[in-house]
Amino acid sequence: MDSEVGALRTVVLHRPGPELERLTPRNADRLLFDGIPWVERAQIEHDAFADLLRAEGVRVLLLGDVLRESLAAAPDAREAGIEAAVDERALGRELAAAVFTELASLDDDAVADALVGGRTFAELGVTGHSLVRAMAGPHDFAVDPLPNLMFTRDSSVRVGPRVVASSMGMPARRREASLVALAQRHHPELGVVIPTAPRDPSAVEGGDVLLLAPGVLAIGVGERTSPAGAESFARAMFADGLAHTVLAVPITQRRATMHLDTVATMVDVDTMVIYPGVLEGLEAWTVRPEGPSGLRITGPEPFRPAAARAMGIDTLRAVDTGLESVAAEREQWDDGNNTLAVAPGRVVAYERNTTTNARLEAAGIEVLTIAGFELGSGRGGPRCLSCPWERAPVE
Numbered sequence: 110m111d112s113e114v115g116a117l118r119t120v121v122l123h124r125p126g127p128e129l130e131r132l133t134p135r136n137a138d139r140l141l142f143d144g145i146p147w148v149e150r151a152q153i154e155h156d157a158f159a160d161l162l163r164a165e166g167v168r169v170l171l172l173g174d175v176l177r178e179s180l181a182a183a184p185d186a187r188e189a190g191i192e193a194a195v196d197e198r199a200l201g202r203e204l205a206a207a208v209f210t211e212l213a214s215l216d217d218d219a220v221a222d223a224l225v226g227g228r229t230f231a232e233l234g235v236t237g238h239s240l241v242r243a244m245a246g247p248h249d250f251a252v253d254p255l256p257n258l259m260f261t262r263d264s265s266v267r268v269g270p271r272v273v274a275s276s277m278g279m280p281a282r283r284r285e286a287s288l289v290a291l292a293q294r295h296h297p298e299l300g301v302v303i304p305t306a307p308r309d310p311s312a313v314e315g316g317d318v319l320l321l322a323p324g325v326l327a328i329g330v331g332e333r334t335s336p337a338g339a340e341s342f343a344r345a346m347f348a349d350g351l352a353h354t355v356l357a358v359p360i361t362q363r364r365a366t367m368h369l370d371t372v373a374t375m376v377d378v379d380t381m382v383i384y385p386g387v388l389e390g391l392e393a394w395t396v397r398p399e400g401p402s403g404l405r406i407t408g409p410e411p412f413r414p415a416a417a418r419a420m421g422i423d424t425l426r427a428v429d430t431g432l433e434s435v436a437a438e439r440e441q442w443d444d445g446n447n448t449l450a451v452a453p454g455r456v457v458a459y460e461r462n463t464t465t466n467a468r469l470e471a472a473g474i475e476v477l478t479i480a481g482f483e484l485g486s487g488r489g490g491p492r493c494l495s496c497p498w499e500r501a502p503v504e
């Protein structure tokens with residue numbers, strides 16, 4: 110796995126499930142959703158996405174199956190998953206112990222459901238002398254649900270022969286990374302991939318990491334990935350010999366641009382789709398290894414020439430998403446720039462972003478479309494919804 114565009118062979122998706130049924134207008138902001146999705150329709154849309162990928166010859170692994178298979182294969186994974194889900198800081202020691210005991214009494218499938226879908230106090234039936242329990246409403250969560258799990262892009266990053274567990278920037282998503290890492294690690298097939306050495310806990314989310322070309326990574330630095338996170342990721346890549354250059358790319362810290370892949374994604378070996386609102390202003394700091402553990406840092410300078418130089422190409426072509434700024438802004442919000450390449454010059458995109466898709470096609474990119482009315486309510490497109498596990502090397 111050394112690019113964003115090599116023919117996609119294996120991908121990890123998560124079919125959304127009961128965790129989405131937990132969203133209400135009161136908790137949606139905290140759980141990072143902009144609307145309340147219609148769950149059955151989200152599943153239909155997701156199934157169509159998975160089927161399209163299968164029709165493209167991609168092997169689709171579903172995280173729910175991966176998790177269940179891992180829990181069955183490794184008894185210690187069960188305990189580790191439950192332990193990570195029980196937040197002693199929120200529950201207090203005594204109630205945390207009671208919640209742990211309840212979860213531990215469930216069978217493997219029910220544990221997997223609880224770790225993803227969360228559990229309320231009422232559902233778990235935990236009682237006892239706890240102020241937290243006494244003051245909690247029946248629908249308050251003893252274990253938070255993970256409605257963003259379907260955005261498998263963000264919780265781990267596959268680079269070359271390795272996988273990097275993310276360190277999520279947002280509290281609502283923190284547990285995803287450890288759950289996904291646990292599911293991968295204990296899975297009979299995925300577990301053959303070696304994790305990178307543990308990094309420091311600074312924030313990096315996978316939506317910020319773009320494999321521009323073999324050995325060249327761009328890492329967005331903004332709402333989800335901190336400068337420290339980008340640095341520790343770069344150091345891990347250099348230490349493992351997986352990159353020679355990392356471009357740290359500042360992006361505005363707001364919801365519309367939460368990750369680098371919300372404004373720019375690779376659609377061919379030398380081409381990106383880029384939101385025109387950032388096209389001219391996008392900059393990069395170039396980070397390279399120097400000496401046994403040092404870094405050489407230069408910049409900032411305009412992103413595209415810096416990227417082209419690192420990639421060893423004359424020009425990084427940009428397809429911008431419309432000259433008309435209102436249409437471009439609307440489609441950026443609806444993840445028009447968030448494409449998933451299944452092969453060089455062949456991408457999956459949301460059908461609603463008609464201006465962006467027409468411009469991609471005019472630039473010679475084949476666009477395969479999926480519906481994203483409900484999937485999009487969490488603010489993520491085809492790239493966010495996928496964690497590529499294996500791609501063919503690019504020329």
Ligand SMILES: NC(=O)NCCC[C@H](N)C(=O)O
Nearest residue numbers: 141260316368487488489493
């Ligand atoms: N790479 C991405 O842009 N992922 C989309 C994540 C959406 C999710 N609701 C979040 O706010 O984290």
